[in-house]
Amino acid sequence: MKIKRRDFLKGAAGSMALLALDGQDARALTAPTLSPEALGILFDSTLCVGCNACMASCKDANDMPPDFTEGQDIWDKPVDLSPNTLNIIKKFTSGTGETKDAESDGYAFIKMQCLHCVDPSCVTACPVSALLKDKDTGIVTYHKHACIGCRYCQVACPYNVPKFDFNHIYPVIVKCQLCDHLIAEDKTPACCSVCPTGAALFGKVVDLKVETERRQRMVPGTIYKYPVKSLDSGLTLKNAAPEYVPHVYGEKELGGTQVMFMSAVSFDKFALPDFPDKSFASTSNSIQGAIYTGMIFPLAVLAGLMFIVKKNTQQEETKTAEKEKDNKEENHE
Ligand code: SF4
Ligand code: SF4
Ligand code: SF4
Structure with a gap:
């Protein structure tokens, strides 16, 4: 099985971009400031x-x-x-x-x-x-x-x-x-x-x-x-x-x-x-942000592994289909 490095990085980068966005969203939930009309x-x-x-x-x-x-x-x-x-x-x-x-x-x-x-x-x-x-x-x-x-x-x-x-x-x-x-x-x-x-x-x-x-x-x-x-x-x-x-x-x-x-x-x-x-609320947001950020690497690895499994499965399916085709041709002969 051969995985092109460029394909792997593309899949991983996509996952990272999505997760990085989630991390930013979590960190954007910063503590509110008081309105002058409060x-x-x-x-x-x-x-x-x-x-x-x-x-x-x-x-x-x-x-x-x-x-x-x-x-x-x-x-x-x-x-x-x-x-x-x-x-x-x-x-x-x-x-x-x-x-x-x-x-x-x-x-x-x-x-x-x-x-x-x-x-x-x-x-x-x-x-x-x-x-x-x-x-x-x-x-x-x-x-x-x-x-x-x-x-x-x-x-x-x-x-x-x-x-x-x-x-x-x-x-x-x-x-x-x-x-x-x-x-x-x-x-x-x-x-x-x-x-x-x-x-x-x-x-x-x-x-x-x-x-x-x-x-x-x-x-x-x-x-x-x-x-x-x-x-x-x-x-x-x-x-x-x-x-x-x-x-x-x-x-x-x-x-x-x-x-x-x-x-x-x-x-x-x-x-x-x-x-x-x-506040507890802003502390929990910071932790949430850190968790999202910290999860980028492991989830990127997971995305890469999923990519590899999918590619493997596709290659196995292709090989099986080719074998079946060869068997049919042999039987006809
Ligand atoms: S108990 Fe009486 S003095 Fe105290 S806050 Fe209430 S109304 Fe005001
Ligand atoms: S009267 Fe009761 S409900 Fe109204 S502001 Fe005071 S504590 Fe709150
Ligand atoms: S956290 Fe408690 S004290 Fe603060 S606004 Fe809500 S109910 Fe009121």
Whole structure:
């Protein structure tokens, strides 16, 4: 059997070109950058008084039923996000729990909801695009008619946000949509619009980041104006600046989130995970790119081998046909 080197290389090069293209496509899926119009929430734990008005308002605005948590005799007192609760205020306490925003013998509040990640793992994991990130507002929304109920988004979310609601004939995923129905009417998300202290503050992410920088520069104990409801509401309250931890959670974690947090106690007290800056979604894209690139050589070899087998088979078929022809001619003679 003789294989021309030129034929072999042609087959291998074709395979390589196709695979190299796939590799480029995988690498092209780089982490998205935030649109200047992206919307978000700044939660300042030092301003939160734990009144839970944001939780009640969230339920009202999103038509969510009350939660009856087993073992609790208080009506609608959820302990975590659930299919009925898109927004929850949790409390950190230590020791005697007497002093607000103190790590020892103190307490502090944290607001949990969908963080509307800049590069959301739930969107990347969903095989049918039932979760989408708006290219302008950056809001991550769920679309029940596309959902096949695989729950990959639940597994993929690093903040354990999406919940599966079995109380429907076709179960659905439930999570905060940043009150996009209110934003569409030029209104403020329900949790921010009722927050009496400005702890939950709505605005464009770029402007919220400027606000976080302003707060980081504040002199502890000095009185400053704090915007309430949204950055452009025109409403302000005066407060003495606390001593913020020098970290805005969500500014960089996993590529950043559009819901960000400021606090006077470290974020591990709220069990917010210590994540790297790079998102899981972009890490998986890099690995995918590397796998595609790494597979070029072995698959090119495979393509070459297939070419050889095909050529062998063709030659064997030709030889068999020639033999049969010779036998027939001999029999005629
Ligand atoms: S917090 Fe979870 S559900 Fe929300 S956008 Fe990020 S990955 Fe998706
Ligand atoms: S933005 Fe709307 S849905 Fe999300 S936590 Fe606030 S009130 Fe609830
Ligand atoms: S409404 Fe504001 S102050 Fe009250 S619990 Fe919610 S975030 Fe805190």
